[in-house]
Amino acid sequence: MSKPFRTTRLVEFHDTDMAGIMHFASFFHYMESAEHELIRSVGYSVHSRVDGQLLSFPRVAASCEFHSPARSEDILDIEISIVRIGNKSLHYQLEFSIEGRKVATGKISSVCCNVEPGQPMVSVPLPAEIKEKLTRYLA
Amino acid sequence: MSKPFRTTRLVEFHDTDMAGIMHFASFFHYMESAEHELIRSVGYSVHSRVDGQLLSFPRVAASCEFHSPARSEDILDIEISIVRIGNKSLHYQLEFSIEGRKVATGKISSVCCNVEPGQPMVSVPLPAEIKEKLTRYLA
Amino acid sequence: MSKPFRTTRLVEFHDTDMAGIMHFASFFHYMESAEHELIRSVGYSVHSRVDGQLLSFPRVAASCEFHSPARSEDILDIEISIVRIGNKSLHYQLEFSIEGRKVATGKISSVCCNVEPGQPMVSVPLPAEIKEKLTRYLA
Amino acid sequence: MSKPFRTTRLVEFHDTDMAGIMHFASFFHYMESAEHELIRSVGYSVHSRVDGQLLSFPRVAASCEFHSPARSEDILDIEISIVRIGNKSLHYQLEFSIEGRKVATGKISSVCCNVEPGQPMVSVPLPAEIKEKLTRYLA
Numbered sequence: 145m146s147k148p149f150r151t152t153r154l155v156e157f158h159d160t161d162m163a164g165i166m167h168f169a170s171f172f173h174y175m176e177s178a179e180h181e182l183i184r185s186v187g188y189s190v191h192s193r194v195d196g197q198l199l200s201f202p203r204v205a206a207s208c209e210f211h212s213p214a215r216s217e218d219i220l221d222i223e224i225s226i227v228r229i230g231n232k233s234l235h236y237q238l239e240f241s242i243e244g245r246k247v248a249t250g251k252i253s254s255v256c257c258n259v260e261p262g263q264p265m266v267s268v269p270l271p272a273e274i275k276e277k278l279t280r281y282l283a
Numbered sequence: 284m285s286k287p288f289r290t291t292r293l294v295e296f297h298d299t300d301m302a303g304i305m306h307f308a309s310f311f312h313y314m315e316s317a318e319h320e321l322i323r324s325v326g327y328s329v330h331s332r333v334d335g336q337l338l339s340f341p342r343v344a345a346s347c348e349f350h351s352p353a354r355s356e357d358i359l360d361i362e363i364s365i366v367r368i369g370n371k372s373l374h375y376q377l378e379f380s381i382e383g384r385k386v387a388t389g390k391i392s393s394v395c396c397n398v399e400p401g402q403p404m405v406s407v408p409l410p411a412e413i414k415e416k417l418t419r420y421l422a
Numbered sequence: 423m424s425k426p427f428r429t430t431r432l433v434e435f436h437d438t439d440m441a442g443i444m445h446f447a448s449f450f451h452y453m454e455s456a457e458h459e460l461i462r463s464v465g466y467s468v469h470s471r472v473d474g475q476l477l478s479f480p481r482v483a484a485s486c487e488f489h490s491p492a493r494s495e496d497i498l499d500i501e502i503s504i505v506r507i508g509n510k511s512l513h514y515q516l517e518f519s520i521e522g523r524k525v526a527t528g529k530i531s532s533v534c535c536n537v538e539p540g541q542p543m544v545s546v547p548l549p550a551e552i553k554e555k556l557t558r559y560l561a
Numbered sequence: 562m563s564k565p566f567r568t569t570r571l572v573e574f575h576d577t578d579m580a581g582i583m584h585f586a587s588f589f590h591y592m593e594s595a596e597h598e599l600i601r602s603v604g605y606s607v608h609s610r611v612d613g614q615l616l617s618f619p620r621v622a623a624s625c626e627f628h629s630p631a632r633s634e635d636i637l638d639i640e641i642s643i644v645r646i647g648n649k650s651l652h653y654q655l656e657f658s659i660e661g662r663k664v665a666t667g668k669i670s671s672v673c674c675n676v677e678p679g680q681p682m683v684s685v686p687l688p689a690e691i692k693e694k695l696t697r698y699l700a
Contacts, residue, residue: 157458157468158451158584162330162577162633163398168342169311169575173436176308180435180495189495190435191301203307207346213404216579217458217467259302261678265352296597296607297445297590301438301494308436312575319574319634328634329574355440356597356606400539440608441676446620447593450586469579481585485624491682537580543630 146282148223148239149182155218165213172206175238175250178224182236186277191259194271201234201254202265208250218242225283229275232256232267237283285421287362287378288321294357304352311345314377314389317363321375325416330398333410340373340393341404347389357381364422368414371395371406376422424560426501426517427460433496443491450484453516453528456502460514464555469537472549479512479532480543486528496520503561507553510534510545515561563699565640565656566599572635582630589623592655592667595641599653603694608676611688618651618671619682625667635659642700646692649673649684654700 159170180190183201191200214220221241228235233255240248256270298309319329322340330339353359360380367374372394379387395409437448458468461479469478492498499519506513511533518526534548576587597607600618608617631637638658645652650672657665673687 156451156455157578158454158586160579161574162579162581163339163341163404164579165341165404167575168345169308169315172308172311173434176436177434184495191494200302202302202304202352203349205346205348206307207344209344210342213341216469217462265302265304295590295594296439297447297593299440300435301440301442303440306436312573315575316573323634330633355608356601441617441619441682443619443682446623447586447589450589454586478580480580480582480630481627483624483626484585485622487622488620491619543580543582 146280148225148283149178149185149281151178151181151222153177153220153222155214155216155220157216160216165215168208168210171208171210171240171248171250174220174222174240175206175208175252178222178238179236179252179254182224182281186274186280188274194274197258197268198260199268200257200259202257203252204233204255205253206251208248210248211246214240214242214247220247224281226278226281227283229270229278229282231269234270234278285419287364287422288317288324288420290317290320290361292316292359292361294353294355294359296355299355304354307347307349310347310349310379310387310389313359313361313379314345314347314391317361317377318375318391318393321363321420325413325419327413333413336397336407337399338407339396339398341396342391343372343394344392345390347387349387350385353379353381353386359386363420365417365420366422368409368417368421370408373409373417424558426503426561427456427463427559429456429459429500431455431498431500433492433494433498435494438494443493446486446488449486449488449518449526449528452498452500452518453484453486453530456500456516457514457530457532460502460559464558466552472552475536475546476538477546478535478537480535481530482511482533483531484529486526488526489524492518492520492525498525502559504556504559505561507548507556507560509547512548512556563697565642565700566595566602566698568595568598568639570594570637570639572631572633572637574633577633582632585625585627588625588627588657588665588667591637591639591657592623592625592669595639595655596653596669596671599641599698603697605691611691614675614685615677616685617674617676619674620669621650621672622670623668625665627665628663631657631659631664637664641698643695643698644700646687646695646699648686651687651695
């Protein structure tokens with residue numbers, strides 16, 4: 145049975161704004177870092193050579209709803225699941241909370257691309273071995 | 284008849300990433316700056332004192348779809364419209380393009396809040412004068 | 423005998439730029455986060471109420487020399503020492519390295535300020551208890 | 562007789578922090594953007610192909626002293642001069658002010674590098690034509 149990948153992150157001072165809270169755009173940085181940590185947890189990197197291709201996972205869509213504020217040095221609990229594995233795409237859902245209080249809910253869709261330097265970036269099928277390993281986080 | 288607010292922005296080097304393109308999270312910074320420029324265009328600031336209240340507009344939701352890459356020093360054409368003016372909230376839509384090529388489509392929802400220092404942040408009705416002035420950008 | 427405070431940090435994808443390396447300005451974010459972690463290690467926060475004052479530590483100077491590149495997902499070893507404790511100021515030195523290779527050397531000077539909301543920011547003497555606890559990191 | 566390159570920039574909300582002022586690290590982003598604008602003003606790009614080489618200008622040193630705070634939507638006046646043109650390096654000085662009030666003074670040193678994708682980044686002599694054009698900003 146699958147489980148979300150869980151991590152934590154302290155809210156950094158530079159991610160706050162003059163309203164005294166974590167800036168909304170910084171949630172997208174934290175979402176990306178959680179996504180990449182999940183990918184490392186199955187032995188890959190977000191920018192790695194697999195089967196002779198240099199694969200990267202640019203985002204095609206990202207969204208976030210903000211339920212309550214996060215403040216400097218708060219510890220965010222982050223849960224990230226994969227809601228769908230497409231032929232070339234990965235669709236994540238993330239929950240941010242602080243001591244049980246819901247802070248934000250986000251989604252990211254990434255597409256597997258060959259990003260060989262000097263060539264146009266082109267989407268390619270997800271290698272079977274990556275797909276298989278990521279199923280452990282499929283919601 | 285209403286029209287979108289239009290602005291342009293050069294993609295800054297520090298907003299690119301190692302994939303050679305503008306990082307997806309930076310679009311949310313550019314969206315915010317366009318939102319604030321729109322608010323200034325009707326004579327207000329995103330963080331200003333109106334009728335004895337210190338008003339700010341924290342975001343409750345933000346999303347973006349990425350259609351094609353933007354690169355360092357590209358000039359982004361940005362169109363921003365208001366799709367709905369609620370009692371306490373503003374809902375924007377944004378289109379990013381480069382020389383007619385669609386780059387990204389975004390949405391932001393902001394809530395009018397009283398952010399008096401030392402008091403809890405609380406949502407308040409949009410002042411009538413702001414509402415009225417913003418109708419010019421209502422899609 | 424004093425020792426530097428040591429921490430590590432993985433280079434995040436969003437901190438890279440199109441040259442394929444960690445962007446120089448992001449080192450200042452990582453420097454700040456190490457500074458704040460050091461302050462937490464002696465039981466304080468960078469933005470905390472001490473003796474009835476709301477203290478914060480804005481920077482008055484920051485510099486960094488970049489010796490060799492850091493790349494996405496590299497693990498930075500960070501050493502931070504205090505080179506001088508003034509009456510109102512703290513002066514830090516930081517060394518960044520990756521597996522023994524020197525990456526960057528930085529300095530930050532911060533001033534202890536009372537940042538009571540609604541009042542002008544004013545520098546104040548460092549509380550004696552903070553000074554004493556920080557001497558453990560004095561180089 | 563040489564003159565500094567002058568530009569202006571509005572302080573963006575996302576560049577403020579919970580102390581209510583522009584975050585110190587964001588000055589390095591604004592310094593970079595001014596440096597790149599100066600380079601564009603003589604007809605080059607910070608990442609461009611010249612004489613068959615893909616040239617970029619990574620920073621080897623950066624520093625800034627902060628004299629007084631900048632706040633959201635303040636207009637920064639920025640003056641940037643070149644204090645020295647080396648064989649492979651460029652050394653800039655920057656002054657930030659708001660309505661005549663000194664805000665910050667910064668320095669950047671950049672090295673001309675060949676950053677051909679897939680090859681190690683290596684420093685190379687500044688092309689003579691770039692050197693010549695930049696002398697107009699030599700302090």
